[in-house]
Structures are given as C-alpha cells and as structure tokens.
Amino acid sequence: MVKRGKLPQIFGLIDLPLLLVVIILYVLGIVTIYSATYRQGFTFVEKQLINGLIAAVSLVVFFCFGVKRLFNWSYFLYGGLIFVLVALLFLGDATRGSHRWLYVGKFALQPSEAGKLILCLTLARFLAREGANTPGRLLKVFALSGTSGVLILLEPDLGTSIVYGVITLSCLWSCGSPKKYFSVMFALCLAALPLMWTFLKDYQKLRILAFLNPNLDPLGAGYNVIQSRIAVGSGSIFGKGFLQGTQSKLQFLPEPHTDFIFGVFAEEFGFIGSLVVLALFAFLVWRIVLIALKSKDVRVKIFAGGFSGWLIFHVFESVGMSVGLMPVTGLALPFMSYGGSSLIAISSALGLLLSACLDYPKRYE
Amino acid sequence: MKRLDRPIIIDKRLSSWMYLLFGTLILLAVALFQFQVLHGDDYVRLATENRLRVIRLTPQRGTIYDANQIPLAVSLRTFSIQGYPLAIQEDETIERIASFFERHGITKTPEELKEMLKGQYTVPYRSVALVNNLTLAQMASIVADPDFPQELVPVSQWRRVYPAGDVVAHVVGYIGSINKEELKKYGSEGYQGGDEIGKAGVEAEFEKVLRGQPGGEAIEVDSRGRLVRKLDQKQPKQGENVSLTIDLIAQQKVSTLMEDQRGAVVVMDIHNGDVVVLYSTPSYDPNPMVWGLRDFEWKALTQDTSYPMMNRAISGLYSPASTFKIVAAISGLSEGVITQNTKLYCPGYLEVGNRRFRCIKWHGTENVVGALRDSCNVFFFQLGLKLGIDVLSEWAYKLGFGRITGIPLPGEVPGNLAGRKWKKTVLGEAWYLGDTANYVIGQGFVLVTPIQLARAYASIANGGFLPKPRLLKTDAVDGEYISVNEEVLSVVRRGLEQVVKAGTGRSAGRYGVEIAGKTGTAQTSRNKNDALFVGYAPAASPKYVAVVLLEEGESGGRKVAPLAGEILAFLLNERGE
Numbered sequence: 001m002v003k004r005g006k007l008p009q010i011f012g013l014i015d016l017p018l019l020l021v022v023i024i025l026y027v028l029g030i031v032t033i034y035s036a037t038y039r040q041g042f043t044f045v046e047k048q049l050i051n052g053l054i055a056a057v058s059l060v061v062f063f064c065f066g067v068k069r070l071f072n073w074s075y076f077l078y079g080g081l082i083f084v085l086v087a088l089l090f091l092g093d094a095t096r097g098s099h100r101w102l103y104v105g106k107f108a109l110q111p112s113e114a115g116k117l118i119l120c121l122t123l124a125r126f127l128a129r130e131g132a133n134t135p136g137r138l139l140k141v142f143a144l145s146g147t148s149g150v151l152i153l154l155e156p157d158l159g160t161s162i163v164y165g166v167i168t169l170s171c172l173w174s175c176g177s178p179k180k181y182f183s184v185m186f187a188l189c190l191a192a193l194p195l196m197w198t199f200l201k202d203y204q205k206l207r208i209l210a211f212l213n214p215n216l217d218p219l220g221a222g223y224n225v226i227q228s229r230i231a232v233g234s235g236s237i238f239g240k241g242f243l244q245g246t247q248s249k250l251q252f253l254p255e256p257h258t259d260f261i262f263g264v265f266a267e268e269f270g271f272i273g274s275l276v277v278l279a280l281f282a283f284l285v286w287r288i289v290l291i292a293l294k295s296k297d298v299r300v301k302i303f304a305g306g307f308s309g310w311l312i313f314h315v316f317e318s319v320g321m322s323v324g325l326m327p328v329t330g331l332a333l334p335f336m337s338y339g340g341s342s343l344i345a346i347s348s349a350l351g352l353l354l355s356a357c358l359d360y361p362k363r364y365e
Numbered sequence: 366m367k368r369l370d371r372p373i374i375i376d377k378r379l380s381s382w383m384y385l386l387f388g389t390l391i392l393l394a395v396a397l398f399q400f401q402v403l404h405g406d407d408y409v410r411l412a413t414e415n416r417l418r419v420i421r422l423t424p425q426r427g428t429i430y431d432a433n434q435i436p437l438a439v440s441l442r443t444f445s446i447q448g449y450p451l452a453i454q455e456d457e458t459i460e461r462i463a464s465f466f467e468r469h470g471i472t473k474t475p476e477e478l479k480e481m482l483k484g485q486y487t488v489p490y491r492s493v494a495l496v497n498n499l500t501l502a503q504m505a506s507i508v509a510d511p512d513f514p515q516e517l518v519p520v521s522q523w524r525r526v527y528p529a530g531d532v533v534a535h536v537v538g539y540i541g542s543i544n545k546e547e548l549k550k551y552g553s554e555g556y557q558g559g560d561e562i563g564k565a566g567v568e569a570e571f572e573k574v575l576r577g578q579p580g581g582e583a584i585e586v587d588s589r590g591r592l593v594r595k596l597d598q599k600q601p602k603q604g605e606n607v608s609l610t611i612d613l614i615a616q617q618k619v620s621t622l623m624e625d626q627r628g629a630v631v632v633m634d635i636h637n638g639d640v641v642v643l644y645s646t647p648s649y650d651p652n653p654m655v656w657g658l659r660d661f662e663w664k665a666l667t668q669d670t671s672y673p674m675m676n677r678a679i680s681g682l683y684s685p686a687s688t689f690k691i692v693a694a695i696s697g698l699s700e701g702v703i704t705q706n707t708k709l710y711c712p713g714y715l716e717v718g719n720r721r722f723r724c725i726k727w728h729g730t731e732n733v734v735g736a737l738r739d740s741c742n743v744f745f746f747q748l749g750l751k752l753g754i755d756v757l758s759e760w761a762y763k764l765g766f767g768r769i770t771g772i773p774l775p776g777e778v779p780g781n782l783a784g785r786k787w788k789k790t791v792l793g794e795a796w797y798l799g800d801t802a803n804y805v806i807g808q809g810f811v812l813v814t815p816i817q818l819a820r821a822y823a824s825i826a827n828g829g830f831l832p833k834p835r836l837l838k839t840d841a842v843d844g845e846y847i848s849v850n851e852e853v854l855s856v857v858r859r860g861l862e863q864v865v866k867a868g869t870g871r872s873a874g875r876y877g878v879e880i881a882g883k884t885g886t887a888q889t890s891r892n893k894n895d896a897l898f899v900g901y902a903p904a905a906s907p908k909y910v911a912v913v914l915l916e917e918g919e920s921g922g923r924k925v926a927p928l929a930g931e932i933l934a935f936l937l938n939e940r941g942e
Contacts, residue, residue, distance in 0.1 A: 131371075173382055176374040233400040233408025247412055271401035278390045278397075285390075289383040293376055301375050305382055312386045319393050323400050 014357045018287040021280050022335060022350065026052055026343075028277065029336030032265045035243050036256035037338075044257055044338055051340035055347035062351035067121075068359075070352060071299050074121035078148070081118050084111045085151040112152050112160045113341035116310055117349045119145055119167050124303035127175035138181060141172065158200070159317065159329025166313040167306045174305025175298075224260070225324040231263040232274075232323050239270030257338040259330045262322040274319075281315050281334075291353055300356040307349050314342075420447070420492050420584065421557070424577030425523050427604035429537055429567055431613040432641070432838070437537045438568065440523040444504040447492040450482050452516040462495070462514050469507050471496055494559065498524055498656070525561070525655045529613055531648035532620045535676040536611055536774070536836070538566020539651035555579065564654070566676075567609065567836065570773050577604030608838045610639035618935050619644045622928055628915040629677035629815045630928075632936060635823035635901060635910050637842040638832030640772065641936065642911075643816075645677040679770075679777040682812040683914060686885030687740045687869075688899045689761075689807025691825060691857055694733055696760035697748045698853040705856045708732050711743035717802050722746055737860030738868035740884065742806050749805030754796055757804060758784040763847050764821040765831050766813055771843075772834035780817060783810035807885060815912045818899045822882070825854055825861070826907035862904050865926075870898060873926035876934035879904040882911075886920040893917050898925040902933040909936055 030048060037044040062070070070077075088111065123145060132138050149164040173182070197205070231247035240246070245267035256264045266274045285308050292304030311334050318333035320326030332342040400408065429438040453459060459475045466473050473481075473496070482493055495517070499507070508519050525540050543551070543562045556562065560579070563569035580601035585593045619630045623646050632642035649666060666674055675681065697703045711728035714721050724742040728735075736744035749757060761767060767782025781787070783804065785796040803809030816834060824831045828851055832844035861881035864870040869884045882900020889895055896918030901910040913929040 170382070174375060174378050176371065176378055229400065230408050230411045232397070233404055234412035235401055236405035236409060237402055266397070266401065271397055271405075274397045274401065275394060278394050282387055282390050285383055285386045289379050292379050296372070298372060298375060301372070301379060305379060308382070308386055312389055316389050316393060320396070323396055325396055 010358065013360060014354045015287050015291060018284065018291075018350075018354075021283050021287070022347075025277070025280055025284075025335035028265070029261070029333075029338075031242070032261055032268075032336060033257045033338050035245065035268060036261065036264045038243070047340075048338050051343050054340060055343045058344050059347040059351035059354075062348045063355045065352075066355045066358075067300060067303065067352040068297070068355075070121055071125045074118065074125050077118045078122040078144075081111065081115045082147055082151065085115070085148060085155075089151065089154055110341040112155070112157060113345040114348075115148055115152070116160075116163060116167060117345050117352075119148060119164060120171070120303050120306035120310065120349065121352075123168065123171040123306060124299045127171055127302050128297075128299040132172055132175055132177040132181075135181075138172075138177065141168065153199075159331045162329070163310060163313055163331065167310050170309025171302050171306040174302045224328060225321075228260050228263040228322045229324045231260075232266040235267040235270045235274075237271045239266070239268050239273055242268055244268060255330075258332070259318075259328065259337075260322060261337045262319050262333050265336070266322065277336075278315075278319075281312065285312060288353060291357060294360055295356045297356065297359065300353070304353060307353060310349075311346065420518060420520060420582040421559070422520075422580040422582060422599075422601045423523055423560070424579055424601035425603045426525065426540070426561075426577065427575040427606045429575070430606065430608045431533075431611050431616075432609060432639075433612065433614070434608065435529075435613045437529050437533055437609065437611075437613065438525060438527050440525055442501075443497070443522050443524045444499040444501065445494045445520050445522045446496045446499070446507070446517050447494050447520050448514075448517045449492050453514075454482060458514075458516060462517065465510075465512055465514055466496065469503070469510070492518060492520075494520075494522075497522065527651045527655075529616075530652065531650045532616055532644075533611060533613065534566070534648045534651045535645045535678070536566055536609065536643050537651065538568035538570075538775075539564055539654040540568050541654060561655075565674075565776075566774060567607070569775050571607055571837070574607060575604045578602035609836055610634075610641060610838055611643065611836070612641045612936075612940060615642050615932075615936055615940055616644060619932055620646070620648075622931060626915050626918065627671055627677075628913070628918065629681055630914070630932065631678050631815045631819040631912040632932060633816075633819045633823060633832075633834060633910050635827045635907050636830075636832070638820075638823070638835045638844060639838075640834050640836055641909065642932070643676075643678050645675070645681070647671050647673040649673045676774065676776060677914070678815045678912075679772055679774055681814060681914075682778060682780055683815070683895055683897070684809075684887035684889070685807035685811065685813045685818060686887035686895070686897060687807060688818060688883045688885035688897050689811065689813070690737060690740070690745050690805070691821070691861075691883065692761045692764060692766075693745050693748050693752065693757060693805045694737060694857050694860065695764070695825075695849060695853055696752055696756055698733065698856055699760070699849055700752065700756060702751050703733060703748060705734065706732055709736075709744045709747050711736075711741050713743070715743045715746045715802070717746065717750070717798050720799055722799075722802050733856060734860040734863055737857070737883065738863035740864075740869045745805045746802045749801050750798060752805075754784055754801045754804060757801070758782055761811070763849075764824065765817055766811070766821065770814075770816050770820050770834050772816055773836050773840070777816070778814060780814055781810060781812040783812075808887065815914050818897070819910050819912045822899045822901055822912075823910045825857055826881075826901040826910060828854060858904075861900070865900065865904070870900070870926040872923070873898060873900060873930035873933075875927065876930045878902045878930070878934040878937050880930055880933055881907075882926070882929065884920070884926055889917075894920060896920050896923075896925040898929040900926075900929055900933065902937060909933055 030045060033048050034045050123141065126141065126144065130137055130140070132141055145164060145168040149161045152164065153161040227247060231245065234247065245264055247263070247267055265277070288304050288308045292301045295301060314331050314334050317326050317329060317331045318337070321328050332339055334346050335343065426440045428436055428440070431437055453462060456475070459478050463473055463475045463478055478495060481495060504519060507513065527537060527539070540561045541564045543556055543560045547562055548556060551562070563572040563575065568575065578601060580599040582595060582598045584595050615632065619642050623630065623644065626646065628646055630642055630644040631640065633640050653662070698705065708730040710730050711724055713727040714723050722742065725740065728739055728741045728743065731739065731741050731744050762782055767780055769777045769779045788794055788796050788800070788810065800809060804811055820831055820834065824847055829847045829849045830844055831847055832842065835842065858881060861883055864883055865874045865880045870882055873880045873882060880900045880902040881904040882898055885897035887895040887897070894917065896915045897913065899910070899912045901907040911929050911933050913925045913932065915925050918924050
C-alpha cells in the first residue's frame with residue numbers, strides 16, 4: 001500500500017487515460033440528455049450533474065477503501081443484497097407492476113445495480129480460491145449467482161438478470177474454467193430457450209416478438225423499435241447536428257434520455273459520432289484488461305473480467321436495441337444514460353479497480 | 366493445477382476475453398454502418414415524412430342492467446372526426462377544415478380547433494378528436510362530401526347513456542374522460558389520454574369488468590397525410606355486461622315517494638344482502654356528466670349546499686337516534702345485565718351527574734320490550750350506564766357500526782363508533798357518564814350510515830347473520846355471523862313488532878303488511894330533526910329490511926314510518942316473484 005501524503009506517487013500509478021475517457025463519455029451523455037430534454041427545462045441535466053457528482057465521490061471513496069478490503073466483505077455484502085431483493089419482492093411498491101425500486105427518502109434506488117458490483121466481487125473471491133475446474137464447483141457458482149439472478153427475474157427485470165448471467169460467464173471464463181464447460185453451457189442454454197419462453201411475462205414476450213419482426217405489432221412494442229431505427233438511420237454519416245434531431249424532438253422516441261439515449265446521440269452525431277463512442281468503450285476495455293494483467297492478485301483479474309463483460313454487455317444491448325438488433329430491455333448505456341444507480345455502481349467498480357493499481361509494486365502473494 | 370501456472374492461464378484468458386469484447390463492439394460498428402451509411406438515405410426520408418399513424422379503436426363498454434334486465438347504462442354508437450396534429454396544424458389547413466365543417470352545420474372557429482389540437486396533444490402520431498357525437502346520418506353526409514378534407518379520419522365511437530337518469534344515479538355513477546392523475550395511476554393498464562373511465566358508482570367500482578379491451582389501427586400515410594395502407598389492426602374487445610340487484614321499478618317508486626325531500630332509502634334482502642333499493646336525494650342526472658359539463662354547471666353541482674353528488678345511503682353520516690337502542694337492548698340481554706322481565710322505572714327524566722336527561726314523557730315501569738315500543742329514553746339511560754361505554758361500543762362494532770359494510774361502491778364511510786379512546790385522541794377529553802347516556806339513545810358522538818343500519822337490522826331479523834351488501838347478482842353471498850343468542854334476538858324482535866303494533870311506529874303498519882321496526886328522531890339543531898325508520902317485513906318471516914331517512918323530516922313516527930311502510934308493502938305485494 002502506498003503511504004499517505006504521496007499523491008504524486010498515486011497519480012503515477014493509477015490509470016489517468018482511463019479516467020479521462022470515462023469523463024469524456026459522461027460529458028457526451030450530458031450533451032445528449034440536454035438535447036433530448038431541453039424543451040422540458042434543465043431538470044434532467046441538473047439531476048444528471050448531481051448524479052455525476054455522487055458517482056465521482058463514490059469512485060474516490062471506493063478507491064481509498066481499496067478493492068482488497070472489499071473482497072473480504074463481499075460475502076457479507078452479497079447476503080445483504082439477497083436480503084434486500086427478497087424484501088423488495090414482498091414489500092416493494094410495484095410501480096408499473098415491477099419491484100425494482102427502493103425508496104430512501106427522496107431517492108429511488110435500484111439495488112440490482114449495486115448488485116452487479118457485489119456479484120463481481122463475490123464471484124472473484126470465490127473463484128480465485130475455489131476455481132471452477134469440476135462440474136461440482138461450477139454448480140456451486142451457478143447456485144451462488146443464480147440466487148440473486150432469479151430474484152431479479154422475479155422483480156421482474158429480465159434485462160438485469162441477463163446481465164447477472166453475463167457477469168457470471170465472464171468471471172468463469174476469466175478464472176480459467178475449462179473450455180469444454182462453455183460448449184456444454186451453450187448447448188444447454190439453446191435447449192432451455194423454449195422453456196424460458198413460458199416463464200416470460202406477456203410484455204416481455206411482446207418485446208421479443210416485436211424485435212424479431214417490428215412490423216408485427218407496429219401499434220405497441222414494435223413502434224419504438226421502428227422509430228428508434230429511423231432515428232439512428234437518419235443520422236446518416238455526419239449526423240443532423242447538435243439539437244437538430246427530429247425524431248426525439250417530436251417525441252417519436254419514447255424515453256429519449258434513458259432507454260433510447262443512443263438513438264438521440266446517433267441521430268445528431270451520425271455514424272462518425274457513433275464510431276467515436278464505440279472506440280471510447282474499446283479503449284476502456286483495453287485499459288481495464290491492462291490493469292488486470294499488471295495486477296498480481298488473481299481476484300482482481302477475475303473481477304476485471306466480470307466488470308468488462310458487464311460494461312460491454314450494457315453497450316451491446318443499448319446500442320443493439322436502438323437499431324432493433326436486440327429486444328428492448330431498458331439497460332443503461334454506461335456513463336451516458338440518464339440515471340443515478342447505474343452510473344454510481346459502475347463508477348464504484350472503477351474506483352475499486354483503480355485501487356488495484358496501487359499494488360503493482362508488491363510481489364505475488 | 367500448480368499454483369504458479371494459474372495467473373498465466375488467467376492472463377491468457379483475459380487477453381482472449383478482451384478480443385471477444387472488441388469483436389462485439391466491431392459487430393455494433395458494422396450494424397451501425399449498415400443503418401447509417403448504407404441505408405442512411407432511406408431512413409432520412411422516413412424521418413422527414415414519418416408516415417406511421419395510430420388510431421385508437423375504443424371498445425364498447427358493458428351494459429349495466431337492473432335485477433330485471435332493464436338497462437341502466439348503455440353504450441350507443443356515435444361517430445367522431447379525428448385528425449393528426451402533424452397533418453393539420455397549419456393555419457391554412459385549419460381554416461379549410463373549419464369552413465368545411467361550417468357547411469355541414471358544425472360551427473367551430475379555427476381558434477377553437479387549434480385549442481382542441483393543443484388540449485389533446487400527446488404525441489404527433491396519435492390522432493385527436495375534432496368533432497364528437499355525430500349520428501350515422503350526419504356522418505354519412507359528411508364523408509360523402511367530395512370536399513371531405515383528406516387529412517381527417519372518420520372514427521366510430523361509443524357514447525354512454527343512462528336511461529334511468531337521476532333515479533339510480535348514485536348507484537350506477539357515470540364515466541368521463543380520464544384525467545392526469547388517473548392516467549398516472551392506471552397508465553400501465555393500457556389507458557391513454559382521451560379514454561373514458563368510470564368516475565363514480567358501479568361505473569367506477571367495476572371499471573375493469575365493464576371496460577373491455579381497446580384496439581387500434583396502424584396506417585401508413587403519404588406526405589399529405591392521406592391513407593396509403595393499413596399496417597396492422599387490433600379489434601377492440603367489448604366489455605362485459607353486469608346485472609345489479611337493484612330493482613329499477615322499486616327504485617322509481619321510492620324516488621316518487623321521496624319527492625324533493627333530502628334523505629336516503631335503502632332496501633336490502635335480509636338473507637343474502639341484495640340491495641334492492643339504494644336511493645339518495647337530491648339526485649343528479651349522470652347524462653350530461655358524460656358529454657362534459659361546462660365549468661359553471663360543474664360548480665353548481667359540486668357547490669350546491671344540498672350535496673346532490675353525495676350518496677347519502679353510504680356516505681351520509683347521521684345520528685341514529687332511537688334506532689340505535691337495539692344495541693343497548695342486545696348487549697344488555699346478552700351480557701346478562703337485564704332479562705326480558707327486568708323492569709326499570711321511568712319518572713320522565715334521569716339525573717346523570719348534575720344534568721337532567723329527559724324522556725318523551727312519564728312511562729312508569731317498563732321492561733325491555735315495552736321500552737322499545739315506547740322508545741323510553743330513561744330505561745335505556747339506566748341500562749346504558751349499567752353496561753358502560755366499553756361494552757356498548759364493542760357491541761355496536763359487532764353489529765357493524767363504525768366500519769364499512771363493504772358494499773361495492775366507492776366513497777363508503779365507516780361512520781364514528783366513538784368511545785373512550787376516540788374521545789381522548791380526537792377531543793382530548795375523558796369520557797363522561799353523560800356521554801354514555803347520549804350514546805345509548807344514538808345521540809351525541811356516534812354517527813352511522815343508512816346502509817349500516819340496514820345491515821344491523823337484517824341481522825336481527827335473520828338470526829345473527831350480518832350480510833355484506835351485494836350489488837352484483839354474480840357475486841357470492843358474503844357476511845359474518847354475530848355470536849348472539851337467538852333468544853336475545855327474539856326478545857328484541859318482539860319489541861320491534863310492538864313498535865309498529867302499539868308504539869311510536871304505528872303509522873308504518875297501515876299498508877297491509879306486518880312490519881317490525883324502530884323509529885328515530887335525531888335533533889340536529891334547535892328546530893331541525895333528522896327522522897328515521899328502520900324496519901323489516903313481513904314481521905313473521907322477514908324478507909326485506911328498509912331504512913328511510915329524511916333530513917329535517919319532523920319525527921320518525923309521523924312522516925318517515927309511513928314511507929317505510931309503503932315502500933316495504935310495495936316490494937312485497939307488487940314486486941314479489
């Protein structure tokens with residue numbers, strides 16, 4: 001650990017380019033949120049600035065706390081997560097028929113977002129010690145992450161529970177679980193698809209059907225997909241320019257500042273703008289993996305695997321959805337979408353990862 | 366696996382993982398290239414025209430029938446002319462439309478049309494109604510006109526009509542356009558702006574059953590807003606009909622008998638809780654509520670000091686007066702404080718503390734049957750003081766007072782059971798013996814609704830079953846059993862029979878049906894009394910219980926008892942199966 005008062009040394013060790021890219025993405029998000037909502041005043045931009053501030057504070061707090069200490073807490077935190085999810089299911093106020101929100105005073109929090117971070121930590125600790133080289137251990141891992149995944153599926157929040165699955169797979173892959181297991185899992189997943197279909201709620205089925213064929217239900221679920229695709233496509237190569245998007249301004253796009261923020265961005269900044277955003281995310285992944293490679297702590301490596309999977313799945317879903325390549329699930333585009341819970345969870349994870357940089361000078365444990 | 370190998374394997378895995386994630390991002394870039402570069406021009410064209418339009422097809426709302434299949438609320442087909450804000454917002458178009466309407470006798474100035482566009486606007490692809498409530502003939506002539514503006518769409522609609530008007534208004538209720546708060550609350554159930562929703566009565570309570578499923582049509586239009594083709598259509602699903610337990614003919618009779626007095630009438634089947642008559646007066650006509658009242662009309666209705674919008678039968682709070690004496694009678698007999706032979710002396714008044722509580726007159730010694738017959742206050746003062754307020758209010762609760770009956774109508778109030786705890790928390794005072802004296806004769810703090818009285822007396826008549834009032838024939842019979850001795854109830858029933866045979870309610874017995882019941886006169890201010898009669902008939906084998914209440918109705922015996930008698934006689938003699 002670096003001693004106190006050695007700020008220059010800290011700045012020498014942590015990954016500043018990574019932080020810079022995150023800030024650029026956040027600013028692009030603010031610009032897009034402004035464009036999507038400025039007719040309704042500044043409230044969304046103001047709130048997102050406050051969310052950013054909270055996220056920055058939590059980044060610093062978790063950085064100072066250190067990822068190692070948090071690994072020791074992770075099982076305890078995971079237990080807490082399960083408790084909160086169960087409580088939400090039974091006590092939660094069902095807004096629009098779902099139990100996602102926890103109300104703390106004026107704030108509405110989504111515990112399932114913090115859960116993504118906790119799951120990464122828990123799996124990293126578990127897999128670093130136990131590994132996943134036998135079917136029995138693999139089942140243990142699935143039982144572990146499946147508990148929270150199923151609870152979130154019951155909320156019901158299909159999108160987030162899939163993220164939990166992706167995080168689990170990312171961690172398994174990163175910890176060196178044998179490749180043959182992945183082939184078996186892939187086959188099992190394909191076989192289980194029809195079964196899963198029967199568990200889905202009507203609106204979820206509708207979204208997936210509409211995704212497969214948007215013209216099937218242009219009145220309801222398919223309408224958003226068609227309109228979002230028009231928004232993205234009409235952005236063309238160079239975009240219509242800042243504040244010049246018509247799809248979002250005329251309210252053809254639903255929830256332009258959250259679910260469909262990429263649609264708004266791509267309409268105004270075109271293919272060039274979209275490429276820049278994708279490149280920034282690629283850079284982010286590269287730097288995260290670089291930290292993991294340099295770290296000598298196996299737990300940090302697995303954690304970084306889970307974290308990067310989580311981030312890129314969000315990007316894939318959010319961008320894919322905006323052109324109708326993925327069903328509408330409402331996952332946030334990291335750092336850019338309006339909303340606090342997701343931003344804060346990702347920033348905290350980033351803070352933890354950066355804290356691992358401080359351990360480079362140390363030897364293998 | 367050896368310990369040192371593991372980080373190396375993991376590092377390899379991390380590198381391959383990174384390339385997989387890069388691959389994902391490249392996949393996205395390729396997809397975006399296809400949409401934004403290869404097909405960019407197509408989407409630019411689609412965006413500038415945005416050709417998709419959505420029309421809402423409203424379902425026919427279920428009909429509400431009375432017990433004999435007479436319709437109380439029906440939906441009739443009418444027509445409306447709708448348009449899309451995007452297509453008609455320009456001044457020139459609006460003026461053209463206004464002059465077209467003018468020729469067909471619909472006077473709407475361009476300014477009014479603009480106002481309507483603005484008022485209903487949610488999203489540009491959702492149509493707004495410009496003219497509503499057209500008949501088929503009007504619609505035919507408008508659409509047949511070669512000048513019919515291409516931007517407009519004829520749509521068929523439903524209009525709610527209440528044939529019985531103000532006779533059952535408080536039961537049936539009415540519907541109206543969904544407002545912002547309701548939209549927020551029910552938006553997830555598929556409502557949108559411009560939809561109609563039940564606002565009061567059965568229309569509100571059974572909204573889910575009556576409403577049906579709205580459908581829609583998605584159409585593609587050309588750049589001038591003309592229909593090119595239908596993309597999708599979903600037929601609306603008709604709402605379900607409901608049949609009420611209300612007998613419209615009896616309700617009509619009651620409404621005639623009540624004339625323009627203020628009050629409420631409840632008639633209920635004592636066995637299954639079927640509400641046959643539920644009348645509150647003054648009433649209102651629900652029909653204009655549906656078309657949309659003007660501001661001043663709405664104000665006149667809601668600010669009327671006689672509260673025509675209030676359903677007095679379930680939301681009106683009244684002192685039960687002497688009709689409440691059954692509570693003391695039942696608890697006294699059940700708790701063993703008195704027997705049917707216990708006689709108490711009435712000198713015409715009773716001193717409680719330093720206050721003198723008066724009786725109607727000198728009654729001498731009375732037992733409980735006689736005290737009910739003569740409505741002797743002093744007998745019940747003494748009984749009440751022996752029982753104490755705690756026992757009394759406990760029995761009042763058992764008989765259904767101080768809580769809602771569960772009648773399936775919005776706006777029911779629980780009344781006020783009163784008691785020590787209530788007085789301490791609300792008034793911050795201790796409970797005095799004088800309060801008990803007032804309580805036992807149904808004056809003072811205790812407040813009840815007419816439907817509660819009907820239920821309590823039904824339980825006396827049927828042997829201890831407190832039915833939940835039923836409005837829908839298809840609902841199961843529901844209720845609770847009071848743990849009370851049948852002998853106790855038979856003593857009380859004898860008292861109630863005596864009331865009509867030889868006591869204060871004799872005038873109820875003039876209509877050829879044997880009635881048992883109790884009168885009540887509640888003093889509300891110096892010269893004003895609320896008058897009540899609660900009774901059931903036929904006395905020997907009861908079928909119906911009736912509550913008649915008149916605000917400022919002189920006394921229970923004089924004006925109200927005969928009304929109750931006539932209503933019960935009408936139901937038993939002329940409305941029997």
